[in-house]
Amino acid sequence: xxxxxxxxxxxxxxxxxxxxxxxxxxxxxxxxxxxxxxxxxxxxxxxxxxxxxxxxxxxxxxxxxxxxxxxxxxxxxxxxxxxxxxxxxxxxxxxxxxxxxxxxxxxxxxxxxxxxxxxxxxxxxxxxxxxxxxxxxxxxxxxxxx
Amino acid sequence: xxxxxxxxxxxxxxxxxxxxxxxxxxxxxxxxxxxxxxxxxxxxxxxxxxxxxxxxxxxxxxxxxxxxxxxxxxxxxxxxxxxxxxxxxxxxxxxxxxxxxxxxxxxxxxxxxxxxxxxxxxxxxxxxxxxxxxxxxxxxxxxxxx
DNA sequence: CTTATAATGAGAATAGTTCTTGGTATGGAA
DNA sequence: TTCCATACCAAGAACTATTCTCATTATAAG
Numbered sequence: 001x002x003x004x005x006x007x008x009x010x011x012x013x014x015x016x017x018x019x020x021x022x023x024x025x026x027x028x029x030x031x032x033x034x035x036x037x038x039x040x041x042x043x044x045x046x047x048x049x050x051x052x053x054x055x056x057x058x059x060x061x062x063x064x065x066x067x068x069x070x071x072x073x074x075x076x077x078x079x080x081x082x083x084x085x086x087x088x089x090x091x092x093x094x095x096x097x098x099x100x101x102x103x104x105x106x107x108x109x110x111x112x113x114x115x116x117x118x119x120x121x122x123x124x125x126x127x128x129x130x131x132x133x134x135x136x137x138x139x140x141x142x143x144x145x146x
Numbered sequence: 147x148x149x150x151x152x153x154x155x156x157x158x159x160x161x162x163x164x165x166x167x168x169x170x171x172x173x174x175x176x177x178x179x180x181x182x183x184x185x186x187x188x189x190x191x192x193x194x195x196x197x198x199x200x201x202x203x204x205x206x207x208x209x210x211x212x213x214x215x216x217x218x219x220x221x222x223x224x225x226x227x228x229x230x231x232x233x234x235x236x237x238x239x240x241x242x243x244x245x246x247x248x249x250x251x252x253x254x255x256x257x258x259x260x261x262x263x264x265x266x267x268x269x270x271x272x273x274x275x276x277x278x279x280x281x282x283x284x285x286x287x288x289x290x291x292x
Numbered sequence: 293c294t295t296a297t298a299a300t301g302a303g304a305a306t307a308g309t310t311c312t313t314g315g316t317a318t319g320g321a322a
Numbered sequence: 323t324t325c326c327a328t329a330c331c332a333a334g335a336a337c338t339a340t341t342c343t344c345a346t347t348a349t350a351a352g
Binding site for chain 4: 024053078
């Protein structure tokens with residue numbers, strides 16, 4: 001089992017918080033490294049298998065969120081999806097399928113991202129909102145549902 | 147009680163679907179007309195008062211969503227907020243407070259919106275995603291939590 | 293004013309998630 | 323190694339937002 005660069009970064013971050021990088025936590029990180037977008041507990045449970053019981057899976061997700069390793073994403077009713085935090089995955093946006101609800105990561109090239117950031121900053125300043133980040137969701141039909 | 151232009155539009159839309167514009171439904175629309183952003187069932191319940199019981203409120207929200215009058219919005223775990231659909235309220239974006247979770251509408255001027263739309267179209271096309279809409283959420287601290 | 297249909301209200305039921313409890317594993321000190 | 327303190331884990335109960343059920347009430351059309 002080769003350890004990815006992301007896993008090494010997670011390991012270091014967890015160590016800083018005196019949190020152990022156990023089997024269950026490793027399994028979640030690996031599943032998310034391989035995924036192409038945010039995944040819910042149920043989706044991760046399928047990807048990982050019965051090796052991590054549901055109650056532990058939720059606790060693992062909570063721990064990884066608290067330590068800043070995972071970021072929550074909300075786009076479907078009553079269901080939280082998680083993805084690797086931006087310091088691990090890089091700033092990106094999302095394609096949301098309005099048919100099946102799946103969310104896919106979207107990497108935006110640097111010049112375009114700078115234009116987006118500039119627009120966002122201008123708009124936020126115009127209403128005196130102290131902006132810390134932005135999220136752009138493009139809605140439409142994914143390849144499967146098209 | 148003065149009837150707003152939005153209420154008249156809702157009335158017409160509901161009539162087309164053979165759905166009645168009853169007191170409870172009217173109360174929800176009025177609350178959302180006065181609100182400055184998407185509201186959850188619990189938040190609406192506070193705004194409207196006990197005159198609309200919880201079970202009816204949820205059903206009302208479902209009916210208004212099905213008829214295309216309301217649009218759901220997800221930004222907090224396990225909780226759906228609703229706002230007037232874009233054909234009633236116009237296209238807009240959101241300011242999301244990362245402290246209290248409240249969401250506020252953000253009207254963007256036409257030239258800026260066109261720039262955003264152009265960027266989104268370009269990006270979507272570059273990954274062959276059939277885009278139907280986009281949503282920009284600016285995250286930060288609201289006036290209360292700043 | 294009757295009648296068919298739609299809507300309502302109260303509470304039971306459900307789904308996703310969180311908490312509790314009792315037991316297990318791990319890393320460091322002796 | 324052995325012990326201890328501190329995570330960590332598994333199973334199921336509990337919780338919260340939401341949906342469903344069903345008996346009752348309101349509404350519009352004839």
